[in-house]
Amino acid sequence: MTVTIEDVARRAGVSTATVSRVIAGKPYVRDVLRIRVQDAIQALNYRPSRVARSLRVQRSSIIGLIISDIQNPFFTSVVRAVEDVAQQQGFSVMLCNSDECPEKEAAYIDLLLDEQVSGLIVSPAASDNEIYHRLAEAQVPVVVIDRRVESSPVDMVVADNTQAAFEVVSHLITNGYRRIGAVLGVPNASTGAERYEGYVRALTAHGIEVDPTRVRRGMPRSNFGHTLTLELLRLDNPPDAIFTGNNLLTIGALRAIDELGLRIPEDVALAAFDEMEWMFLVKPALTVVAQPTYAMGKKAAELLLQRIADPSRPPQEILLQPTIKVHESSGPK
Amino acid sequence: MTVTIEDVARRAGVSTATVSRVIAGKPYVRDVLRIRVQDAIQALNYRPSRVARSLRVQRSSIIGLIISDIQNPFFTSVVRAVEDVAQQQGFSVMLCNSDECPEKEAAYIDLLLDEQVSGLIVSPAASDNEIYHRLAEAQVPVVVIDRRVESSPVDMVVADNTQAAFEVVSHLITNGYRRIGAVLGVPNASTGAERYEGYVRALTAHGIEVDPTRVRRGMPRSNFGHTLTLELLRLDNPPDAIFTGNNLLTIGALRAIDELGLRIPEDVALAAFDEMEWMFLVKPALTVVAQPTYAMGKKAAELLLQRIADPSRPPQEILLQPTIKVHESSGPK
DNA sequence: CTGTTAGCGCCTTCAG
DNA sequence: CTGAAGGCGCTAACAG
Numbered sequence: 001m002t003v004t005i006e007d008v009a010r011r012a013g014v015s016t017a018t019v020s021r022v023i024a025g026k027p028y029v030r031d032v033l034r035i036r037v038q039d040a041i042q043a044l045n046y047r048p049s050r051v052a053r054s055l056r057v058q059r060s061s062i063i064g065l066i067i068s069d070i071q072n073p074f075f076t077s078v079v080r081a082v083e084d085v086a087q088q089q090g091f092s093v094m095l096c097n098s099d100e101c102p103e104k105e106a107a108y109i110d111l112l113l114d115e116q117v118s119g120l121i122v123s124p125a126a127s128d129n130e131i132y133h134r135l136a137e138a139q140v141p142v143v144v145i146d147r148r149v150e151s152s153p154v155d156m157v158v159a160d161n162t163q164a165a166f167e168v169v170s171h172l173i174t175n176g177y178r179r180i181g182a183v184l185g186v187p188n189a190s191t192g193a194e195r196y197e198g199y200v201r202a203l204t205a206h207g208i209e210v211d212p213t214r215v216r217r218g219m220p221r222s223n224f225g226h227t228l229t230l231e232l233l234r235l236d237n238p239p240d241a242i243f244t245g246n247n248l249l250t251i252g253a254l255r256a257i258d259e260l261g262l263r264i265p266e267d268v269a270l271a272a273f274d275e276m277e278w279m280f281l282v283k284p285a286l287t288v289v290a291q292p293t294y295a296m297g298k299k300a301a302e303l304l305l306q307r308i309a310d311p312s313r314p315p316q317e318i319l320l321q322p323t324i325k326v327h328e329s330s331g332p333k
Numbered sequence: 334m335t336v337t338i339e340d341v342a343r344r345a346g347v348s349t350a351t352v353s354r355v356i357a358g359k360p361y362v363r364d365v366l367r368i369r370v371q372d373a374i375q376a377l378n379y380r381p382s383r384v385a386r387s388l389r390v391q392r393s394s395i396i397g398l399i400i401s402d403i404q405n406p407f408f409t410s411v412v413r414a415v416e417d418v419a420q421q422q423g424f425s426v427m428l429c430n431s432d433e434c435p436e437k438e439a440a441y442i443d444l445l446l447d448e449q450v451s452g453l454i455v456s457p458a459a460s461d462n463e464i465y466h467r468l469a470e471a472q473v474p475v476v477v478i479d480r481r482v483e484s485s486p487v488d489m490v491v492a493d494n495t496q497a498a499f500e501v502v503s504h505l506i507t508n509g510y511r512r513i514g515a516v517l518g519v520p521n522a523s524t525g526a527e528r529y530e531g532y533v534r535a536l537t538a539h540g541i542e543v544d545p546t547r548v549r550r551g552m553p554r555s556n557f558g559h560t561l562t563l564e565l566l567r568l569d570n571p572p573d574a575i576f577t578g579n580n581l582l583t584i585g586a587l588r589a590i591d592e593l594g595l596r597i598p599e600d601v602a603l604a605a606f607d608e609m610e611w612m613f614l615v616k617p618a619l620t621v622v623a624q625p626t627y628a629m630g631k632k633a634a635e636l637l638l639q640r641i642a643d644p645s646r647p648p649q650e651i652l653l654q655p656t657i658k659v660h661e662s663s664g665p666k
Numbered sequence: 667c668t669g670t671t672a673g674c675g676c677c678t679t680c681a682g
Numbered sequence: 683c684t685g686a687a688g689g690c691g692c693t694a695a696c697a698g
Binding site: 347348349350351354360361362363366385387388389390391 | 671676
């Protein structure tokens with residue numbers, strides 16, 4: 001049924017070893033034979049079995065990509081970038097969605113190891129997962145993206161969240177806002193913690209006290225953004241501006257503000273992390289942090305391929321700078 | 334290094350065949366042995382090699398998913414759905430992004446065949462691609478999603494685009510709009526053609542003549558939406574409403590409208606295909622078609638698994654109904 | 667019920 | 683420079 005390397009060898013009048021050499025582009029094959037083999041491959045429409053090769057070399061040319069939420073546009077861009085560079089190097093991508101769930105993440109890591117992947121890119125659901133130790137044992141190259149993990153040094157690609165948060169919140173303050181609330185991701189993701197850190201620094205730098213009741217945390221999903229923002233806006237002394245620390249939280253916040261019939265930025269200003277600039281487009285936010293999403297994915301994939309090629313290379317940590325985009329504002333009412 | 338089925342067999346004092354049977358959950362194994370094997374598996378932390386199994390059975394437990402644009406939220410939902418049902422059945426998903434490019438699509442199909450995937454879900458970049466014939470030959474189960482293809486009967490999961498387009502455009506007319514423009518995807522994707530069809534039907538049903546200069550087509554990307562909308566709005570007698578036939582085109586249209594300083598719906602109304610309801614959320618659109626994206630992906634995956642289980646089942650075509658969401662409007666200026 | 671055996675398709679020494 | 687041969691880890695007959 002399927003045409004094998006043996007069929008090609010027979011047709012070309014050589015051994016399978018020679019065919020294998022030609023395919024792998026190895027030297028030490030006479031041009032006559034090389035051409036005869038290539039012709040046979042063409043004629044038979046031969047395609048090597050990646051499965052057989054994987055078994056033989058104990059490694060597939062697949063790289064695993066585990067992200068914590070595929071619905072988040074942030075990761076969408078990352079996926080695309082990873083796919084682009086992988087494909088260009090002859091690797092394919094197996095995509096897994098951990099759904100922010102460490103158990104699911106662990107299960108996927110196991111699965112990918114069972115598939116003998118060449119390497120792994122993970123946006124970790126938690127900052128620590130015992131599975132990472134197994135990973136280290138398995139000697140499979142890994143690069144962590146977006147969020148930091150506390151484990152032995154690994155390649156890491158993250159954004160400078162603290163700085164970005166500092167800047168957007170400062171911008172709100174400069175525009176006259178004082179009662180600034182925050183809707184952030186849970187602190188077990190390092191991103192949430194760092195963005196909180198930037199928020200606090202901005203307030204204190206401007207002599208504003210941090211009011212804990214104005215800070216809310218939840219899973220990075222729009223329904224949480226919605227609930228938490230409602231909570232903030234229903235406080236006795238509600239915030240005059242809100243800083244949302246994540247794409248999806250921002251969506252939820254917009255819905256909440258809309259429901260209460262409030263206008264942006266007259267009634268409440270918004271500063272947001274927003275990868276896509278979609279929100280920015282329709283101008284509901286005063287300031288926006290645009291993540292270098294594609295760049296992060298690209299860098300991660302490149303690092304991974306480097307490490308696959310040379311496992312001895314010392315781990316690197318790459319810190320990318322988000323872009324801040326600003327809308328004009330007349331300040332609070 | 335890695336622990337094989339032989340190690341387990343040795344430790345359990347049985348043959349590899351028995352271990353294999355236990356793993357596969359086959360009958361005809363005495364409970365004593367079954368338990369001994371399970372213990373050995375536990376003790377050795379044995380994990381079967383999916384690669385070796387794939388080679389042996391000439392089929393991997395991977396299903397391929399080729400989508401035409403991973404940045405489009407529509408597909409993001411589909412990916413998620415497919416992943417959910419696949420994972421639940423012990424399959425993993427290999428994701429490929431054809432980028433609306435038939436050549437890339439063909440290359441990916443080849444790649445996936447080389448990986449011996451059990452099946453394939455494709456949102457085709459073109460309505461016809463010679464590669465589909467190769468697919469038919471290879472006897473690999475396929476289900477086509479979102480867009481129709483002209484080929485031998487295959488399982489297909491699509492939305493009722495004509496009807497949905499008819500309804501949203503009718504809604505515009507009912508609200509008093511008359512000069513309704515359209516920004517649509519290229520007609521080689523069946524979705525674009527169908528949405529155009531619905532647009533035309535709505536106009537004619539209400540006795541409005543179709544003005545070809547008010548209809549623009551382009552690739553389903555935001556920059557095209559932007560350009561085409563600008564063209565429409567700069568006509569001598571510009572439309573008082575625009576129907577956008579795709580998520581990303583809608584984004585571009587919003588940007589264009591914003592750039593010209595126009596308000597929605599006072600200056601120009603908008604009726605849009607929008608999967609995420611994000612646009613809807615911030616109220617720039619009068620009417621929105623929400624695709625049953627997750628449902629489509631789910632259905633596609635289910636069909637595929639069915640066909641994998643029983644290749645003789647006759648192909649089905651499933652037509653899902655989008656949801657129409659309406660905002661109040663006071664009509665045109 | 668259980669073990670033996672023969673490959674799946676490929677790569678890679680090891681001899682020539 | 684080229685060919686012969688031995689597995690990679692697993693499953694599926696086929697015998698017991």
